Amino acid sequence: MNRRLEERRAYYARYKQTTKTRGKPFFPYAMFHDTVMSLLVVCVIVALAVIWKYSTPHEDPSSSGWLGKLYDEKADPGTTNFVPRPDWYFYFLFYLLRIFKWPDSVLLGTVGVPTIALLLLIALPFIDIGSERRPLRRPVAMTAAVLTIITMGVLTYKGATAKEPLAAENLVLVPQWGQKQGFAGNPTAMDGGKIFAQVGCMNCHTYEGAGTSNLGAPDLTSIGKTSNRGVAGFADYVSNPSKFGNNVMPQFQDLGADNLRKLGTFLQSSGNCNPKSSNCPAAGGQ
Amino acid sequence: MAKTKPSRADQLLYLLTYPLNWIEERTSAPGRSGIIGGIKYFLFRKVPSDISWGHTLGSAALTAFIVQAVTGVILAMYYKPDPNSAYESIRHITDDLWAGWLVRGMHRWGASVFIILLFLHMGRVFLYGAYKYPRELNWIIGVLILVLGMMEGFFGYLLPWDQTAYWATVVGVNLQATGPFVGPFLGDILRGGAELGPDSLARFYSLHMLVIPGALAALIGLHLWLVVRIGVSSPPWSPIEAGRPEPGPPPAKRKGLVAPAPRGARKR
Numbered sequence: 019m020n021r022r023l024e025e026r027r028a029y030y031a032r033y034k035q036t037t038k039t040r041g042k043p044f045f046p047y048a049m050f051h052d053t054v055m056s057l058l059v060v061c062v063i064v065a066l067a068v069i070w071k072y073s074t075p076h077e078d079p080s081s082s083g084w085l086g087k088l089y090d091e092k093a094d095p096g097t098t099n100f101v102p103r104p105d106w107y108f109y110f111l112f113y114l115l116r117i118f119k120w121p122d123s124v125l126l127g128t129v130g131v132p133t134i135a136l137l138l139l140i141a142l143p144f145i146d147i148g149s150e151r152r153p154l155r156r157p158v159a160m161t162a163a164v165l166t167i168i169t170m171g172v173l174t175y176k177g178a179t180a181k182e183p184l185a186a187e188n189l190v191l192v193p194q195w196g197q198k199q200g201f202a203g204n205p206t207a208m209d210g211g212k213i214f215a216q217v218g219c220m221n222c223h224t225y226e227g228a229g230t231s232n233l234g235a236p237d238l239t240s241i242g243k244t245s246n247r248g249v250a251g252f253a254d255y256v257s258n259p260s261k262f263g264n265n266v267m268p269q270f271q272d273l274g275a276d277n278l279r280k281l282g283t284f285l286q287s288s289g290n291c292n293p294k295s296s297n298c299p300a301a302g303g304q
Numbered sequence: 305m306a307k308t309k310p311s312r313a314d315q316l317l318y319l320l321t322y323p324l325n326w327i328e329e330r331t332s333a334p335g336r337s338g339i340i341g342g343i344k345y346f347l348f349r350k351v352p353s354d355i356s357w358g359h360t361l362g363s364a365a366l367t368a369f370i371v372q373a374v375t376g377v378i379l380a381m382y383y384k385p386d387p388n389s390a391y392e393s394i395r396h397i398t399d400d401l402w403a404g405w406l407v408r409g410m411h412r413w414g415a416s417v418f419i420i421l422l423f424l425h426m427g428r429v430f431l432y433g434a435y436k437y438p439r440e441l442n443w444i445i446g447v448l449i450l451v452l453g454m455m456e457g458f459f460g461y462l463l464p465w466d467q468t469a470y471w472a473t474v475v476g477v478n479l480q481a482t483g484p485f486v487g488p489f490l491g492d493i494l495r496g497g498a499e500l501g502p503d504s505l506a507r508f509y510s511l512h513m514l515v516i517p518g519a520l521a522a523l524i525g526l527h528l529w530l531v532v533r534i535g536v537s538s539p540p541w542s543p544i545e546a547g548r549p550e551p552g553p554p555p556a557k558r559k560g561l562v563a564p565a566p567r568g569a570r571k572r
Binding site: 030041044049052066067070071088089108149150151233269 | 540
């Protein structure tokens with residue numbers, strides 16, 4: 019017979035025995051503590067709701083109080099100038115996706131790491147099988163717990179403070195891009211750059227050092243050279259990325275064919291133009 | 305033999321407890337207790353005498369869940385799960401209804417409090433080593449409750465149908481659709497099509513207020529049943545920890561290093 023199993027069973031039998039002889043009834047002793055704690059929980063929830071409501075300025079209900087807005091603007095599938103923000107307890111997952119880059123390792127961030135973490139959590143009682151319960155005598159378990167808490171805390175903090183640039187901030191960069199890349203003389207590419215700056219591309223993509231790398235989206239500074247799809251090819255890709263196996267990027271077909279063509283010209287010009295000679299193979303297209 | 309008439313007090317007691325006895329008799333098998341007996345057992349069962357505030361986090365999370373259930377039922381009376389009217393119905397609840405802001409605010413912030421309490425409760429169980437034999441199964445049920453609780457957060461987030469919620473959910477579902485094999489399939493099921501629209505909102509609403517809460521309630525019931533059946537653990541550092549071996553004679557290997565204690569000296 020397994021000695022460990024016998025020890026465990028003996029422990030449980032002793033536990034039941036001691037509790038029966040030396041324990042105290044749940045009511046009223048333990049229930050008193052539970053009731054006080056539950057009342058505290060309800061009070062905290064009500065207090066949060068009250069602060070949320072009354073810290074919002076009365077004259078402008080759409081502005082933000084201490085705990086955020088009462089309501090955001092109505093969802094509009096047509097606009098793509100959005101800031102994808104989950105609730106705070108998903109920030110750690112949200113930030114995980116900035117660590118793993120599309121497309122090589124993004125699967126690790128979306129599925130791999132969370133699944134492994136969840137399996138480890140479920141398997142904990144089968145990994146830590148010793149009968150010792152005192153924290154100071156479980157150094158491995160306690161170290162793992164502290165590291166987990168620190169990791170989750172840092173990821174949540176980073177996710178909370180990760181800033182997406184505003185459209186207006188990006189817009190002023192477009193003329194610089196034109197100079198640097200050499201498509202300043204091409205109004206179609208410049209218009210495409212303005213669209214790029216405004217419709218939310220830079221919430222996930224970086225370009226010439228601006229924007230935010232998010233959800234594993236690649237840097238697009240020289241995308242025209244590295245992924246030479248042509249103006250129509252880029253327009254097609256952006257309008258429905260899932261057709262090309264990219265299920266993370268949203269569809270942008272609502273921008274309309276004209277805007278998509280401008281955007282495509284901008285992307286094709288990126289990295290393909292020569293700033294000195296203003297020679298731009300994509301610029302003449304269509 | 306003359307019949308003795310029961311006293312007034314006995315008659316009154318009989319009358320008052322009659323409904324309870326009626327229910328008890330109709331919920332019990334011969335020789336086994338019924339619902340009333342079960343409640344009595346729940347209330348007056350013995351718990352280790354050294355348990356304290358650390359052990360209240362589980363019932364605190366249960367309280368937060370009940371707050372979510374009650375406020376959720378009230379919100380469901382006024383909320384309209386349709387993209388054309390969802391946002392307006394939320395504004396109506398917040399601005400026009402009496403205490404509507406309070407109910408919605410409690411539901412919104414109660415969700416965060418619930419998640420925090422689940423994590424704190426899990427931390428307490430970890431610190432006490434309370435996931436060890438014989439409580440392994442209850443740990444697993446607890447992890448499932450945590451996962452379902454976070455899914456409640458994910459599906460509920462879309463319901464106000466505002467910009468942040470909409471685009472966060474678009475990205476969330478798309479991410480989830482990157483999963484191997486079942487990923488794209490799951491994405492399509494959740495969206496009810498290629499894009500997030502009316503069908504998606506109805507699906508999220510149904511999952512958020514029927515499917516997941518039902519599963520959560522069932523798992524919480526099972527969790528509590530196991531807690532009552534197995535019993536809560538003492539703090540491991542407690543001098544009167546329930547289940548700790550009585551200090552016996554020193555182990556044989558110490559012979560020669562430590563002088564054996566005189567007989568009876570180590571007994572409590």
